[in-house]
Amino acid sequence: xxxxxxRKLVFRLHPNEKAERAEREIRRYAPGALVFSSGNTxxxxxxCDVLITKYSSTVYVGLALGKECxxxxxxxxxxQLMPIQNGCAAENIARVCQSLLAESPAIEQIGKVRLSSxxxxxxxxxxxxxxxxxxxxx
Numbered sequence: 001x002x003x004x005x006x007r008k009l010v011f012r013l014h015p016n017e018k019a020e021r022a023e024r025e026i027r028r029y030a031p032g033a034l035v036f037s038s039g040n041t042x043x044x045x046x047x048c049d050v051l052i053t054k055y056s057s058t059v060y061v062g063l064a065l066g067k068e069c070x071x072x073x074x075x076x077x078x079x080q081l082m083p084i085q086n087g088c089a090a091e092n093i094a095r096v097c098q099s100l101l102a103e104s105p106a107i108e109q110i111g112k113v114r115l116s117s118x119x120x121x122x123x124x125x126x127x128x129x130x131x132x133x134x135x136x137x138x
Contacts, residue, residue: 009033
């Protein structure tokens with residue numbers, strides 16, 4: 001309760017949780033809290049200020065989004081194990097894929113496939129491979 005510092009508490013129960021029992025227990029300690037037994041957990045985390053979890057992989061979502069997180073896990077270790085969130089993961093993946101395509105003529109044929117997707121940033125429909133391999137798309 002101290003961590004909340006007067007902020008609204010929102011609980012998202014685990015899918016295997018006995019909802020009625022858990023809600024009764026939560027109401028005893030946090031009578032004004034919102035309690036959800038379903039819903040998009042990632043969206044809830046994206047909209048929270050602080051994430052508190054016992055032993056859940058959802059803590060990685062909170063860490064990746066830069067949330068203040070509390071868990072029974074060793075938080076320093078989790079931060080070390082967390083994948084790098086530097087805003088260029090797609091570019092790094094594309095670079096690896098380009099090098100793989102350059103090494104294998106059989107894989108090179110993938111570049112000739114025409115798939116399309118909508119590029120929201122540019123407001124245009126582009127070949128999916130152009131997103132991944134901008135210099136190699138046919």
